[in-house]
Amino acid sequence: MFSLLWRFFPGPVWLRILVLLLVVAALVWALITYAYPYAATLLSSEESTVTS
Amino acid sequence: MENQPADAVVEAAASASVPAGAGGARHAVGGSHARTRRRARLSPLTVIGELLLVSGLAVLGYFGWQYVNTQVVVPQQQQGLAAQQSARWAAEADPETPWNGKIPIAAAPAEGQVFGVLYIPAMGKNYAYRVAEGTDRPTVLDLSDKGIGHYDKTQMPGATGNFAIAAHRSGPWVTPFREIMRLRVGDPIYLETEDGWYTYRFRSQEYVLPTETDVLDAFPRVSGEPGKDRILTLTTCHPKEDGTAERAITYAVFDDFRPRSEGAPAALAEANSNVAGSSAKQAGA
Numbered sequence: 001m002f003s004l005l006w007r008f009f010p011g012p013v014w015l016r017i018l019v020l021l022l023v024v025a026a027l028v029w030a031l032i033t034y035a036y037p038y039a040a041t042l043l044s045s046e047e048s049t050v051t052s
Numbered sequence: 053m054e055n056q057p058a059d060a061v062v063e064a065a066a067s068a069s070v071p072a073g074a075g076g077a078r079h080a081v082g083g084s085h086a087r088t089r090r091r092a093r094l095s096p097l098t099v100i101g102e103l104l105l106v107s108g109l110a111v112l113g114y115f116g117w118q119y120v121n122t123q124v125v126v127p128q129q130q131q132g133l134a135a136q137q138s139a140r141w142a143a144e145a146d147p148e149t150p151w152n153g154k155i156p157i158a159a160a161p162a163e164g165q166v167f168g169v170l171y172i173p174a175m176g177k178n179y180a181y182r183v184a185e186g187t188d189r190p191t192v193l194d195l196s197d198k199g200i201g202h203y204d205k206t207q208m209p210g211a212t213g214n215f216a217i218a219a220h221r222s223g224p225w226v227t228p229f230r231e232i233m234r235l236r237v238g239d240p241i242y243l244e245t246e247d248g249w250y251t252y253r254f255r256s257q258e259y260v261l262p263t264e265t266d267v268l269d270a271f272p273r274v275s276g277e278p279g280k281d282r283i284l285t286l287t288t289c290h291p292k293e294d295g296t297a298e299r300a301i302t303y304a305v306f307d308d309f310r311p312r313s314e315g316a317p318a319a320l321a322e323a324n325s326n327v328a329g330s331s332a333k334q335a336g337a
Contacts, residue, residue: 001102004094031110036117036224046223047296048288049187049203050265 122227126196127176130226133197134169134180135326141246141312151311155282156247157210161185164192168209170200170217170228171242173323174235174254180326181228183243187218199226206268206285209243209250210309213270213278216285221300222293229288232302233257241284241304242320248311249320252284252304259290259298267301282306 005023009016161167161184168183184198192201200219207213219228235241241252260267270278272285283305290300310317321327 001094001099028113031113032117035110036114036121039114040118040224043224046220046289047262048193048220048229048299049201049218050260050262050267050287050299050301 118224121224122222122230126199126226127179129196130182130199130228131178131180131326133182134171137166137169137182138244138327141244144246145312147313151248151313155210155250155309156311158208158245158247160204160208163204164188164198166198167202167245169244171244171320171324171327172235172239173320174239175231178324178326180324181219181226183217193218193220194225196226199228203268207270207278209245209284210247210282211278212280212282214268214272214283214285215243216268216287218287221288221290229286229300229302230292232286232288232300233292235302240307240317240319242317243284244316246312248309248314249317250306251308251310251317253307255303255305257300257302260301262296262299264299267299272301272303 005020006016009019011019158167163186164184166182166184170181170183172179181200182198183200183202184192185202186192186204187201192198200217202208203216203218206216209215219226221227221229221232235254235257237254237256239254241254243250243252258267266273266275267285267287269275271281272283283303286302286304288300288302289296290298308317315321316327
């Protein structure tokens with residue numbers, strides 16, 4: 001998978017590294033904006049109130 | 053390392069027919085350069101392994117995100133919202149009407165409505181969170197722009213009795229009471245409302261079971277009519293990072309009230325760099 005990705009982008013090594021870093025940044029952004037908040041709604045069971 | 057056996061196979065294939073290594077030999081012969089030969093077929097195991105690596109990093113990132121979100125992003129957002137809220141109240145205030153000297157009782161707000169800002173300098177220099185009505189999780193406690201909820205069956209600030217509020221201590225959204233154990237006896241807790249600033253002083257803490265609702269009594273743990281005391285009760289979960297088996301209950305008692313016309317308490321303005329304007333007013337007074 002990593003090797004496919006590496007071959008998918010054209011250009012010299014420095015350009016590929018740059019493009020792949022941008023792809024990683026976009027992935028991280030998507031995780032923080034969409035995936036993590038969604039996961040939080042499924043995972044958390046924190047309670048802070050007292051109820052009978 | 054892979055090249056050497058492959059080359060050997062190529063040589064062998066050239067000289068004689070080798071049925072066992074035929075597949076490898078054909079592949080090696082088809083690609084004349086070493087570079088093309090190295091492109092082995094992508095094994096599904098490799099793909100699975102790489103996907104596992106990536107998802108492992110993503111899960112690790114979730115924990116990092118949780119921390120950054122509740123410790124950096126949301127506190128800053130809340131401090132900004134608190135400053136806006138305070139400025140709005142200041143703009144709405146009627147400077148012509150003097151304070152009548154009585155401690156005002158905040159009007160009961162609608163469910164989910166923000167009616168106060170809580171400042172606890174002991175839990176962070178610029179600590180400020182907005183307080184809303186109700187302790188419903190999806191509409192108050194889990195929302196990063198609210199976070200602290202008032203038990204709607206308890207009294208409002210200023211009234212004799214118990215003003216009880218709840219907030220998360222850990223979790224991914226908003227954790228206003230995370231550092232509640234930093235409070236020391238006598239530490240001030242400020243609640244700003246439309247009318248002004250109520251100052252409470254931290255008195256004590258205890259751990260209870262989630263079902264012990266008598267901590268919300270007009271005088272905590274004592275049933276009956278409210279006395280003369282004005283109590284502030286903060287409830288949150290315990291242990292801090294590990295489950296919700298218990299509740300940490302924090303009590304504070306009312307100390308002082310400053311009307312909006314007199315500006316924020318000097319100690320609060322000194323501790324919190326976002327609380328502005330009051331020092332100038334006090335210098336004038």
